[in-house]
Amino acid sequence: MGWFKIFNQLVEDGKLTAEEIHELSKECDHEMSLDQIKEKLAKMPEWIKMGEAWKAKMGGGKCGFGGGMGGMMKECMKKFMDGK
DSSP states (O other): OHHHHHHHHHHHTTSSOHHHHHHHHHHTTOOOOHHHHHHHHHHHHHHHHHHHHHHHHHSSOOOSBTTBOOHHHHHHHHHHHHTO
16 A cells, blocks of 8 residues: 555655556556556545555554455556556
8 A cells, every 4th residue: 555655645646647657568568558546546535545554454464365466456456557
């Protein structure tokens, strides 16, 4: 969840733009359209709230099982990457 918060803060502060993310996506061979990126950025606050609710529900606040990413965090990341 921390990475979503950091990423969102960079965008909110104007230190990272959708256009820059689009260019970076090309560099790492995971090209996403500018519209897709803008759509995902608009959903970011909702995903952060979902993650915080899940974290609070889990009690310990750990995001995963056995040290890895799992559960809702994994699903949030999949949805982000798949554009759902």
